[in-house]
Amino acid sequence: MTTKINYSDHNYYTNRELSWLAFNDRVLEEARDKTNPLLERLKFLSITQSNLDEFFSVRVASLTKLAAVNYPKPDASGMTAEEQLLAVNKSAHQMFIKQYNTLNRSLLPALAQQNIHLLKPDELTPDQLRFIKDYFHDTLYPVLTPTADDSSRPFPFIANDALNLAIQLNKDKTRYYATLQIPDNLPRLIKLPGAENDFILVEDVIKPFLGQLFVNYTVKEAAVFRVIRDLDLDVAEEDTSDLLKEVQQQLKLREQGSVIRLEVESTISKKLLKRLGKELNLKDYAVYEVNGPIDLTVLSKLASQVTNHADLSYKPFTAYQPTSLTGGHNIFEAIRRHDRFLQHPYDKFDPVIEFIRQSAMDPGVLAIKMTLYRVSGDSPIIAYLGRAAQNGKQVTVLVEVKARFDEQNNVHWAKQLEKMGCHVIYGLIGLKTHCKLTLVVRREQGVIRRYMHMATGNYNDVTARFYTDMGLFTVNADMGIDATNIFNMLSGYSEPPYFHQLHISPHGIRDFINDKLTQATEMAKAGKKVRIRMKMNSLSDQSMIAHLYKASHAGVKISLLIRGICCLKTGIPDVSDNITVHSIVGRFLEHSRVFIFNLDGQETVYLSSADLMTRNLNRRVELLFPINDPQIKKRVLTIYKVMWNDNVKTRVLQPDDTFKHVDRRGHVALDAQAYFADLASVHAKADKAAAEMAKPTEFQPMLSPENQPNPLNYDDGSDPH
Template sequence: MSPPVAPGTPSAPHTGPDLAPLDAGLYSDGTRQDPIRDPALYFNRELSQLDFNFRVLAQAQDDKVPLLERLRYLCISCTNLDEFFEIRAGTLRHAQDLGLVPGADGLSPATVLSRIHDRAAELVEAQYHCWNDVLRPRLNEAGVRVLGRDSWNPAQTEWLRTYFRDEIMPVLSPLGLDPAHPFPKILNKSLNIVVVLHGRDAFGRSGNLAIVRAPRSLPRIIPIPEEISGGPHDFVFLSAVLSTFVDELFPGMEVKGAYQFRVTRNSELLVDEEEVDNIALALRDELVGRGYLRAVRLEIAEQCPDAIVRTLLENFDLGENAVYRINGPVNLNRVIQVYDLVQRADLKFPPFQPRQLKGSDAMFETVAKGDVLLHHPFDGFAPVVDMLRQAAEDPHVLAIKQTLYRSGKDSQIVEALIQAARNGKDVTVVVELRARFDEEANLGFADRLQEAGVQVVYGVVGYKTHAKMLLVVRREGSRLRRYVHLGTGNYHAGTARAYTDLGLFTADPDIGDDVHLIFQQLSGLAPQLGLKRMLQAPFTLHAGVLQRIDRETALARDGRPGRIVAKMNALNEPRVIRALYRASQAGVEIDLIVRGACTLRPGVAGISENIRVRSIVGRFLEHSRIYWFGNDGRPEIFCASADWLERNLLRRVETCFPLLDPDVAERAHDEALSNYLDDNLNAWMLKEDGRYERVPEESVPHSAQASLLAKLCG
């Protein structure tokens, strides 16, 4: 077994093209073209995204992180890998079928899929090493035991046998495979056991193979009562119980082997919006079959015989490069339930109380006095809900307009919008039904909003509405005044405690006019807008970013300082990257804080030696998008809902808004940019060869997130 990725150990290089010398304006293949278009200057987006999970896994391997939090990071890396296969790998297979041409990196879909398998196999091996050899023993020492079959004592075994008979067996429907019982449909990411049988059943049928599917209703982690186990925190995986007692499902037959497996399927819904009359109805139809779309990965117990693996691959129409042999439970991410079930403050991050906004009981008066910046999760999310609730009850409020991409279960935002409509306000909500994995939830609350009299709009055909906007129209004396909230993250109270995001309250008339026009465009059939302050995708945001990068480039060529600092989740848009390369060649100093995928190659002599790319992985998921341009001593700073990805800049409805108040702009720069550039505890630097290396800890250690907790949360 190869060693896992450890804290401080660089992750393996991207498996993209080798970087050839770029002399005399040559491509790496020798043709004379613009050198910044050389495919060797671009990492592959999918492989870069996959590498992010090694940085997450490094948190699980870090002794400085509390033990149950390390378990949580392990589970996050597993869940991220699931989603990667469901979306990224699934989309690549579709691109391969369509024969799509390579992107800026020059790699074909088939090549990328092959490299994904190799890199993902390394990640899986590292994940199970972390679980089997590091976290599970450490948890056991701390009194939190996830017991394997070989460690059950007689009392535990008898209790689990009874539990199996009483709670599990009644809901199972084992299926023997024969001509009358073809291979069953297997739900995406569901737990299954393939059983090898010998003997004959009551009808005289010879046993061979059977499939036992574990319904979603069964808990994947089973707590053992303390009076049985002797410990307060003892658990077993459902998969271990099924494998141990599966023989009881086949009386009179001999079980020769039982092997757990799980299949991952493409989960990207493809609704041809031009061909449907009602996108909501079409999406409901698609959701019914989502769990049975094309298979992209098979996880199987490592000791499963090759013949059975081949049978499964044949049934799922998969090749050898789609199988992953697992040394442990195939659904390892389900151990996250232990984190929730064990209340041990000594094994978790210390709790914190977000800072509350002064004046939140009178939001309109507070915002009327000046712009207000919220930096989540260090600042509480409550003021956003407070503004909506106050708007719902305020007799002077005439209209409320909002976008909703993700809002969470039992959302207070949705309840406030419903109450506002019931109180006679004109309420319009743009609901993005295609928010990945939240489609069903969004359909549900869209129905509730409509039932309450809210005008619900499903965005624009062909473009996801990813913008985060709230507009309240209020009569104040003889005039109407617009109050606005704009954010980098979703209107979701749960993620506001787990993600870093920035939100702005403002009553600036120009921004109010811009937001009003964007809502008109989304709900009507308005033409392209001439906005006063904001940038909007897919119209002006891409060009606006390029124009500002080019301005810094021109300043540097004139001998004046050029400077760009930007923070985002991902970067892959080729024209933006080429503009950054040109800026670097001109002498612009560029710092990019990119959490996940980054296809720009930094540090290349003559191309990108003035570009530095870092990734921060800490307690909270970095999610804020903020762009700062030096502008010859008159800096411009923007927050946005958009990353510098092709899809965000060119194929989505996004908003990018300036921070006009000098104090607000300075605070955002200091907290969300400078503070992160100083981080030497949770920062990783992207090297020229594609490796990420931890930033060395200095004599004065600094964590950007910890400093904000101390500063803002007390």
């Protein structure tokens, strides 16, 4: 009798939060990797800190609230909220130790060898001491405001992420306490005179002169601390008429969220630490004593201010831009000839901006419709949309004002767009609009055509330089109809009965992938060759993982490229022994989502804005779209193949939930991101040379390393000729 497999067994799932911490540990490995340029290692360590801060302010905050009400329902791995909270803090404490060991034992000594120093007051030269004394009196003293903490003056409110000093004072054998917020509108990192790369932190400038703020008192102790608060928005969406005001109100309330974590210098006395913990109402596990500077995000500022050390950063590369997608050419004509594909950051983001620019200026364009989830602080896209409205185009922009940590920026742009004459909408009640979609309606010789851009990443010209994403320009008629229906759905009450080629969440992407997995499972049972390849940021949806397990059990070979969270376990006999998971963490943040289905020789390729997470599949408007052009399909498949064969930045998920580097003994090293960057530079150089000679470009394929995939062939949907 065959035993029925329970694909929902808790033992088959990894806890989401612990999986995220494992991802952040892979980022930390990059800070520890001596083959990375030294200043880039500093940036990786800084990233681990900013990652942790966001993780605590949202995910740990949520667990804290659930644990406080004894929420009984376990997660897919069988852990209650309280169990998760304890396990997460235990793991995070270990990560903090590892972070500061990396800084103190590896990075600071390596910086010193390059004559780059982060100094303490007792390490300064006489000239440097005079400099910090003057800096304290002239710049800091006028803005510092100490706050007493006694029976008549209660413990002050401590702002999220602000640096503070906890101070113990003595006078006439009596102990007093005070706090001092370190100004965040002045540089934290101060360049010192006398050496090219000598720096000091502002808190280390303040400490030696604290006595001048407390005349007639003796400063017995001063320790830097900061708190991370609950920053999750709780927006009621009964209707969207006042959504903008609701978000703005919640942004103000966010600053008052409960404290989730306290970081403090390990030199603090037990008495002062106990007092802080009591005043902030924290449990012991939420207190983090660290051996070094509080808030390691300052290290990215240090890396950016070091001079004359280009050799300590990544070698620059030249991103490629097809000639036909530049400002001197008609972009609509180029898209009409055939679909166009971009792989950022190796291909420039400029064609996307140029598409909006030409749409704003072109007399034939009637309407522009666009979704905006995250845009840069000084977005050229916003300016061109405004200009389009002023030029008489009908401009409709969906601005997602609930995009986490971009709410304030998006509220600002929503108001600006409205002032410029654009019609701004805020999406559907209860759903975030996360899809990346632009539709341009153009009249051409009496015919209406719909031009589209769809992408895996945001319309953000800044992050496009260091996020890997993919985008497609097309004039496909069926997709154009689908896109029109999507915007009608977002702006009104339209509910399209079906879509021709596009697949939309909520639910549509889940249904589509489930159908593909069911087909694959049945074909595998029938003895046919079936292979599924996917790339995403995160995989956490329990139902989707169960479906992958069923397909694996039937014999479907499944390859998954997952940058971050992965709640699926590999190596479970008869359940996941046909599933392999790779994770690439490197110079660029892997952000594209790719879904490839090879069912008995019939291979289809899709790109998407969605990860396989419950929120993306059920509670967001997401987009999954096909790659129909044979040459572009070939290119995407080659990109996936190169990434799968990466043996430098790839870690492979083991059955014990750990990630291990690929064993590349006997193989030539292949760093996929470096490979794509080098290839882009080669093609950009070839284009430049061809332009100078006024001859058509004949790309010579770059020779790939031995035993590795062939190089990308740019003679596809991105070929300018």
